[in-house]
Amino acid sequence: MFKKILIANRGEIACRVIKSAQKMGIKTVAVYSDADARAMHTEMADEAVHIGPSVAAQSYLIADKIIAACKQTGAEAVHPGYGFLSEKASFMQALAKEGIAFIGPGEKAIKVMGDKIESKIFAAEAGVSTVPGSPDVIEDADHALKIAGEIGYPVMIKASAGGGGKGMRVAWDEAEAREGFARAKSEAANAFGDDRILIEKFIVNPRHIEIQILADKAGNTVYLHERECSIQRRNQKVVEEAPSSFLDAATRKAMGEQSVALAKACGYHSAGTVEFIVDVDRNFYFLEMNTRLQVEHPVTELITGVDLVEQMIRVAAGENLPFTQKDLKINGWAIESRIYAEDPFKEFLPSIGRLRRFNMPSEKSEGGITLRNDTGVTEGSDISMYYDPMISKLCTHAPTREAATDAMAEALDQSYIDGIQHNIPFLSSIMQHPRWRSGNISTNFIAEEFPDGFDYRIATADEKKTIAILASLLTYREKRRQLAISGQLDEHLEAPTDWHVVIDRETYPVDIATSPATLEWSPGDRLAKLIIGDTSNIYQVTPQPGGWKISFRDLMVQVFVCRPALSPLLAHMPEKVEADTSNMLICPMPGVLTSLLVKEGDIVQAGQSLAILEAMKMENVLHAVKKAIVTKIHAEQGAQLAVDTVIMEFEAC
Structure with missing residues (x-):
């Protein structure tokens, strides 16, 4: 077994790998960029090595820097986590030349399955059900339109070397296909250093279900059942579960066996995932195989009791799997x-x-x-x-x-x-x-379910009454604390128990002396438990001038709390009017302005693309909200923009 391993990653996955290594008695080495100098994974590891600037392309994606860190610390193996270098065959080859073990699969599996185009061809040859689509790389936007027309809309445009929702677009017509091709190609180049694109049929109303596999170097291969990852936004998974509520035993077995067959065909060993889309009739189609560990692996660990990271390390060290397929149950x-x-x-x-x-x-x-x-x-x-x-x-x-x-x-x-x-x-x-x-x-x-985006819902009358009780109890508790600190809290000077709570300009009188509610909260806490009868809920509470911001699930209310004599005066307080920014394109988040798609004097239409902002590894297209003339452009292409920066101004036309 290895005595020391290096984790060539950051954030939660680096911390996750460190936990399993520590449990196994293995020393760990973290690597970090400038931005991660104080990051949690650097503190958890036994050692930490600085590898460069904050930009991943100059630090976490440089194989030579990872290898140098291994040599500096004496790490015998590297766990790549997911993303970054986890599916780069060249990285594995570079490690092998230096005698450093790669905690992952062999070169063939990475090369074949790390490429969506090659993996689809390989899967079809291995007898795995695949989605209709083009087996070839898409050359340009015109080629994309031709292939999409042959397959039939809607189509999925996606990066060959992609993952994590990057470099993926769904197109329902030619216009979306042309823009989607450009955006997917650009995102893929930035995220993976590989801008090859493929197109395949987009299955309407599908389930996204994936099979976790585990294999050792002796050829023992098992599937650890399925995860459902259908709750997605922009092809990025949001909520996952295991098992799926949709699969029956026969479909689960068929998907699992096909996944094992595919893994064996490419000589796979380690913990990987075969992803499928499943239609309403439980027909399933191969999407891709991720040869690395998946973000959502914890749900599989929870229902099987198998530590996937530990097994990856043991397999890389030459050990065989300690169980067979019949040992793996869903719990x-x-x-x-x-x-x-x-x-x-x-x-x-x-x-x-x-x-x-x-x-x-x-x-x-x-x-x-x-x-x-x-x-x-x-x-x-x-x-x-x-x-x-x-x-x-x-x-x-x-x-x-x-x-x-x-x-x-x-x-x-x-x-x-x-x-x-x-x-x-x-x-x-x-x-x-x-x-x-x-x-x-x-x-x-x-x-x-959220066609117009997400927003807080409006509180019901009963919810407002409950929130008024909560706000009164919070204020009473806070006033008692203030009196105690000043030494005024005694039998002659007690905090008042009657309050008026104003919510949406409606007043709710509350006398907490007669209230049936109980509050579990101390001043300074941001979570408050309110118990009324048999019902108890935990609220997020943030003090505000004159009151509180109270949140509960998809509900948020701003409340003002005062003595009864003051509440009539609140009706005369003016309401804050939001500034009109409809004649401006405002930067919605910090990022790099990678493209300006219009110039001063242009007439733009509602929905037209105006600029592209790159942030957190994703390209965000900014659109016009109405027909207008571009009168002034304030930002330059390539500029680093702060949130609320004015990018351009318009006039109605």
């Missing part, structure tokens, strides 16, 4: 929610900044419920524009899907993040959604 249900640094209220645009607060529920296993949190950040960590926006993977495991969903909803309630925008309210909304609860989902779930 309960697991769900993973990906917590992203993004703003769900602004089309999920990435968010960067410092985590001023990062309070997540503690990992535990009790009462049949397991809570797991794979993360690479702590309170005070910086979320950088240079890397993927995922900051945490919150997982629950329970005997049933319903119990796992309830546990996830509760875990999300107990999570508080401040300093950046995040998608926890959106994840909470999914957990409460009747369609999710029923299991009737597809990759179109988000597009169909």
